[in-house]
Amino acid sequence: MDDTLSRHESISTDGTSNDTPESWDGESHSDSSPSVDYEIKIHDASYPFVDSTIPPLPSSSSSATATAIMTAGSKRFRINYVASNNSGRSIGDDVTPKVEEIDGAEDLQSIKPLEAETPMATSTTAPTAAPVNVPRKRGRPRKHPLPVPGGQIKITKGRSKTGCITCRRRKKKCDETKPSCLNCQKNAVVCEGYPPKEIWKSGKQKMEDAARTKVLAAVPRSLPLLIDGVETEIDRRFLDHFVYGFSRVLTLINDDTNPFKEILLPMAAQHRGLMHSLMCLSGSHLSAFDPSPMLKERKFYHFHHAIQDLKDNIMSSSVKSSGASQEPELLVEDPIIASTIALSLNTICEGETKGEYRPHMDAARYLLVTQQPRNEKFRQFIVEFFQYHDVSNSITSLDRRPALRSDDLKLPDFVPQQAGMFVGVFDGLFNYISDVTRLRDRIRQRSNEGYEPAVDYQILSDAVSIDSAIRTWETSHPPDTPNWFLAQLYRQSTWVYLYRTIRPSKPSDKIAQVVDDGLAYLDQLPPDSGAFSIVLMPLFLLGCSAFLPRQRERIEKGFESLKAYSNLRNIEPAFKVVRRVWEVMDTKTEDSWDWEKIINDMNMDFLIT
Incomplete structure (x- = not known):
């Protein structure tokens, strides 16, 4: 093909002709283009053969354009050719037109007409086109190019919910340092930590959890009490005070062999009523140091439960023993007897003076008297404890007389004297005190009946026998020990009790000497000695026999030391009685002999133990 030959072709399927087709090199055809005749045969294999001959192109002075419209079956084609004037050769000699299949008529409506090409498209499709100079915009050039339209959209990051509680409340960025963030430390605020992580659960899991929670809600969460009677934090405080504080002011023994810790406490752990009694007892003593309303309220709670449990046990035991056909059995168990003793001690701690x-x-x-305790060790403890308080009670009461001489109440035969937790019971000294109390009853009776002299020969003879026994009495405690000094104090006070009983109530050298000796033994006791736990009774007897002012001063100091050690609230009413006896001594000396009557006239009734 000659280089001078320029061919243009256009194929249109929209039924319209291309009147001014552009050349391939961007030039339009001239009017001097020669006319060329073509004969083209087209065959479509998918339709029956149709022999169509394109008629010769008409001649024109300016250009030659060939338009062929034919029908091959139901298909329609249109071909336009344009040849230049300078061509001396036939286009059909070396050009084979490309025939494309026209879409169906139903698809022709969806084809949009051609639009004018944009400058950018023209510059890309026409390599020979001149470049377009875009004017430079004013201002500083961009550091980064503008984002391409239709590019990746930047996703906005949501607020983090994993920061610490403090930063989230302050609406500050948290660095999420564990366990406390550095941002809080830098700003001098307290980091409250991080909320617990929530694990996502499906709806089914949530329903299962809700059902499980509903079932667990019906199950009681509370646990049974480990020890009945010890229920609250205050109760545990009562228990600690009983073990480490209160038990040591009740006996001579301060170590772990203290019977209140060794015998009563294990028994109370198995018996609710006894535990209530001990808690009430400890609470009464503790409330003297701490008068808190909560302590008092809890103390009364234990007192009422102890009384109710005591009544219930006695009633149930009475019903069991009422059957005539039944074998004889114990009325109550050992803890019930221990509860009665604990409740009597509670009146001492409360300082009650109305015979409670x-x-x-x-x-x-x-x-x-009616039954023997089952536990022999407990029997030894309870008999000694009861006899000590029973005999001491007879010293300050007109109608309370000891049961020590009763044949139904005997001490264990195997018990050694030094094994006692009190002075005077196992070693026999309290036998002499009981004898002196009976002499006082006989003298008081003769005086009230008008017999003269009130102390007859028989009373005097019995007093001489008691005096001889007191002089020969010896304690089993080692000499020069606190318990030995305490035993000597008891011996002196017993002789004072005898002398004040058979002799007129007036000052004398004998009574003054014995009182001074007793106070000397009292001064030998260490301030923290367990002997102070049972000093009140002998100190009371010495006080009722102190005629001299110097002796009264020492008696008063003795009461103060005793109160500082035990803080039992029966010490104050006891000293009040002693001071009343001193007043009677200074006015009506003879009336000071009967201090039991003085106490009764004061409308007071309490234990001096």
Whole structure:
């Protein structure tokens, strides 16, 4: 093909002709283009053969354009050719037109007409086109190019919910340092930590959890009490005070062999009523140091439960023993007897002076006389404890007399004297005190009946026998020990009790000497000695016999030391009685002999133990 030959072709399927087709090199055809005749045969294999001959192109002075419209079956084609004037050769000699299949008529409506090409498209499709100079925009050039339209959209990051509680409340960025963030430390605020992680759960899991929670809600969460009677934090405080504080002011023994810790406490752990009694006892003593309303309220709670449990046990035991056909059995168990003793001690801790101790002491007396405790070790403890308080009670009462001489209440034969937790019971000294109390009853009776002299020969003879026994009495405690000094104090006070009983109530050298000796033994006791736990009774007897002012000063100091050690609230009413006896001594000396009557006239009734 000659280089001078320029061919243009256009194929249109829209039924319209291309009147001014552009050349391939961007030039339009001239009017001097020669006319060329073509004969083209087209065959479509998919339709029946149709022999169509394109008619010769008409001649024109300016250009030659060939348009062929034919029908091959139902298909329609249109071909336009344009040849230049300078061509001397036939286009059909070396050009084979490309025939494309026209879409169906139903698809022709969806074809949009051609639009004018944009400058950018023209520059890309026409390599020979001149470049377009875009004017430079004013201002600083961009550091980064503008984002391409239709590019990746930047996703906005949501607020983090994993920061610490403090930063989230302050609406600050948290660095999420564990366990406390550095941002809080830098700003001098307290980091409250991080909320617990929530684990996502499906709807089914949530329903299962809700059902499980509903089932668990019906199950009681509370646990049974490990020890009945010890229920709250205050109760545990009562228990600690009983073990480490209160038990040591009740006996001579301060170590772990203290019977209140060794015998009563294990028994109370198995018996609710006894535990209530001990908690009430400890609470009464503790409330003297701490008068908190909560302590008092809890103390009364234990007192009422102890009384109710005591009544229930006695009633149930009475019903069991009422059957005539039944074998003889114990009325109550050992813890019930211990509860009566504990409740009588509670009156001492409370400082009650209206005879509140009487029903508890009477119940203990009845139970000990009518039955024997099962536990032999407990029997030794309870008999000694009861006899000590029973004999001491007779010193300040007109109608309370000891049951020590009763044949139904005997001490264990195997018990050694030094094994006692009190002074005077196992070693026999309290026998002499009981004898002196009976002499006082006989003298008082003769005086009230008008007999003269009130002390007859028989009373005097019995007093001489008691005096001889007191002089020969020896304690089993080693000499020069606190317990030995305490035993000597008891011996002196017993002789003072005898002398004040058979002799007129007036000052004398003998009574003054014995009182001074007793106070000397009192001064030998260490301030923290367990001997101070049972000093009140001998100190009371010495006080009722102190005629001299110097002796009264020492007696008063003794009461102060005793109160500082034990803080039992029966010490104050005891000293109040002693001061009243001193007043009677200074006015009506003879009336000071009967201090039991003075106490009764003061409308007071309490234990001096």
